[in-house]
Amino acid sequence: MNWKRIKAVGKLGLLFGTPLLVVLGLFGTGVYVGDLYREPITSFEKEWLGLDVEVAPAHASDDADDPKEEETPPKAPVTEPPAEASEPKPEPETKPEPETKPEPEPEPKPEPVEPTPPPAEPTPPPVEVPPTTVDPVEGPLATQLATPVVVGVKVLVDDALVERRPDWIDYVQRTLSRASAVYQKQFGVELELVAVGRWGVPIEGLSSLELLEDVQARPREAASVVVGFTERPLDNRTSGKAFTPESDAPFNASAAVVYANASHRDAHLRSLLHELGHLFGARDIPDAAHPDYQSGSWMSYAPVPESRAPWIDAANRARILERKQKPFAPASAPAPAPAEPAAEGATP
């Protein structure tokens, strides 16, 4: 009797266990495959199904990212200096500029900078933003690169962008985190999103300079920098606007406006990289014959396909690295004179 009961229970277990095992095995295989091909699957979901998912970096990112880093052997020297520089580091940190600067209290002379012309070239279908291309740096710049700096950013989003992207908060987070990844690799600067808010500004009829002044006048809260994202499309002259400090200015600039590039999936990313560069003193490269223009530096006006890794020219990179530890213009500072390069097409 007991034996019969055991047999019955065994049969029952077999009856239910086998299908359960098959189902679980099938599901588990799916999970394994899904994890293995995360990047193509999520990009399929995003591009073809229109789902709001974050496209995973190539799965290799766990394994193959390292090879990528190794691809740029010059990086090794870059990591060495920090160790050596760790001793002298405290000095620059303990003698922050602001302490000496407050006396002269020179007014920040950020000047409105040149809009970036839009990429005229039709862009290929959405492609995952590639990691940035990082050139090696040596000497004091390497030390600067190794010094971590965190910049708090507040982003304001205009109504047109909110309407176009119901997931506008996620969109801002994604864009800023991508920009931050690029800035971290290129300059050792982390962009931290402090606040996102709606930007009650007319969606038509204001020049980029007027928009910039409006952004500048908004409360910055705890952020060092305020950036206005507008859905205004790039025209032939403007992709954004930002104040740019002179090379000897004690402060970095703190306000920028970023236009949308409708032909890019990350419509604001490249313009954001560009305008943030201005805040740290980077200059435009408007001359199409310039080698850095032809190489597609993000500070140039060159139309660069979205599939190409963001890259910045050495001169502008050096400017940003040199100024990255400068404080940002205080919120109370008088608005920079909008008179100078007011013309939208002017060169810096």
Added chain:
Amino acid sequence: MSTSDKPAKADDAALVATDGDDDGTKKKRGPLAWALGWIAVPGAVLGGIFAGGVIVGANFHDSWVTRAFVWIGNLGS
């Protein structure tokens, strides 16, 4: 004694006669029904389970479920 054999035979005959349908005719299923029953529906069910796993693996790669299955999968390699 003899009475017990006959009814049994009668039952057997009845069983043979009623195998198939009520009216005694065995219904033949077409190839479409066969394919639907043996290929399409089970394929959809199993494919759905597999696809569910793929979605979970791709979108929740940090979850313990995914980690567990990936760990198991990696045991073999």
